Amino acid sequence: MKLSRPVSWFLTAFGVWSLFVWTTFAKNLWKDSGGQAFVNGDHSQPTAFFWVHLLLTVTSLLLGLAIGWIGVRGLRASRRAAAPAADRG
Numbered sequence: 131m132k133l134s135r136p137v138s139w140f141l142t143a144f145g146v147w148s149l150f151v152w153t154t155f156a157k158n159l160w161k162d163s164g165g166q167a168f169v170n171g172d173h174s175q176p177t178a179f180f181w182v183h184l185l186l187t188v189t190s191l192l193l194g195l196a197i198g199w200i201g202v203r204g205l206r207a208s209r210r211a212a213a214p215a216a217d218r219g
Contacts, residue, residue: 138204145198152190159183 133141159167159180167183169175176184 132207133200133204135205135208138201138208141197141201142205143201145194145196145201148190148194148197152187152194156184156187159187 160173162168162180163171165171167177167180169177
């Protein structure tokens with residue numbers, strides 16, 4: 131299957147955006163001082179809220195990496211396809 135350059139750029143940008151957003155979310159989850167992520171605010175007793183959101187974060191990071199990698203591969207393939215056409219010109 132071939133991806134167009136705009137679609138490849140979109141997938142790559144989505145992957146980068148996903149990494150940025152979910153990494154920031156994970157940092158904020160770890161620094162939670164509101165008492166939702168950890169009992170008594172110390173990091174010794176994570177709550178169910180923490181585990182659910184950690185699972186959500188890990189899953190989203192993995193999907194973002196996969197989608198970004200598909201976009202990068204699409205960009206690389208479109209460059210390889212464009213190179214022979216430029217040589218003929």
